[in-house]
Amino acid sequence: MRILIANDDGYLAPGLAALVQACEGLGQLDVVAPEQNASGTSNSLTLNRPLSAFTAPNGFRYLNGTPSDCVHVALTGWLSERPDLIVTGINQGANMGDDTLYSGTVAAAMEGFLFGIPAIAFSQVHKGWAHLDAAARVARSVIEQVLATPPAESPFLLNVNIPNLPDADLRPREVTRLGRRHVSEPVIRQTNPHGDPIYWIGPPGDAREGGEGTDFHATAQGRVSITPLQVDLTDHARLPQWRRWAEGRSGA
Template sequence: MNILLSNDDGVNAPGINRLREALITVGDVITVAPDQDCSGASNSLTLRNPLRLTQHAEHVYSVNGTPTDCVHLGLGLYAHDPDMVISGINAGANMGDDVLYSGTVAAAMEGRFLGYPALAVSLAAVGRGAVSHFDTAAKVVLQLLPQVQAYPDSSQMILNINVPDVPWEQLRGFCVTRLGNRHRSEPVIRAHDPRGRDIFWIGPPGDAADAGEGTDFHAVQAGYVSITPLHADLTRHSALAATARWLETCHVAA
């Protein structure tokens, strides 16, 4: 299996390196990741500055750009198409509304846009503090890889995987979930630099609001690996008819 591996935490992040070590035991892996932390980059592309590819080791590269940039450049390194794109292991959850901002999910989604099945893998804290059980998340990926070809319409596959930050033996199983929702984020934090000028920090994300049974939040807190199928079509199909009726009452004309 030929795998293009990327992330948003950067080429030196422990998650991507642990996953690469696991994946090279079962396939041929090319790693292309940002040269710095690009968390929150979402699906952004670098369009106004040149991109540079830097080799760090055999089949390991960094790019001075976003996770989405990395997927585009990574595909250019293949003489033949890869079998899939994997993004991660992210140091922290990507659940609920997080997927709108996540560079981890964006790299996987770009792989899907370009025609390849894709996984986004994140290690989700079950309490406060930094995550550490990257081996658990790597083993989850190895368990799932042999089943990818059996996925219905695998060319359309984007699976968002969140793994509880616990030892492998403490996982309770695997669970298919939907995205939950968070409360609105905390307000912007205002501070001052050493010269007294205003600086601002984006506030932290809100706590889970919709975290009931069936959501990714609920599964992870219960000790299960959450697997959420995603798609790139943002159309709210259930609202098409109502929107058409609304437009008819607006009496607008081109």
């Protein structure tokens, strides 16, 4: 068993160290992470400059690129053998609902999934690393279950969000769907020392679709949320309408 481990918070993040420790004994581990925090970079690949690779004193490899860069370079240039599983995280903060589209943690897992490798992204619901040890136990348990009883369809892509609770590993797990958020808050406008305006992206909106069955609802109830994801963004339900629209027969 070979497991590739990545994240988006950077190679020095406590969540990465916790996930590596959680995977110890499960097989050969390869670790690759961004040099700096790369949260919110989504599935971006660095195409406008070369990437440089380094090795930390603890043996972790890190790259001056995005989370997707890390997994892509590992799979296509570093590893002599294809990994059996890719795990990412443990992220500092939730990746639920619409946030998954921006998440570097989810993107790193998705990069492996695009190469046909099963992948799991792990996140804690709240920032601050509270009860990270319990989150690591959850990650270990989920990975062990996947290895012991592989899902019928593979590869798969799972998005796991873990409440920051001391007994998170004892809490129920719920297979969920993604919720939805309200639109983001306005940007925060400031002025730099030269008097020029600068802008910070505002906070995400509150959940607007967080009912039963969603990742928002499960974690609010203290449960571990496990959401199976797919890459196909096609609006299959409305394809017939759009075909009629293209033929000039009806609006979409």
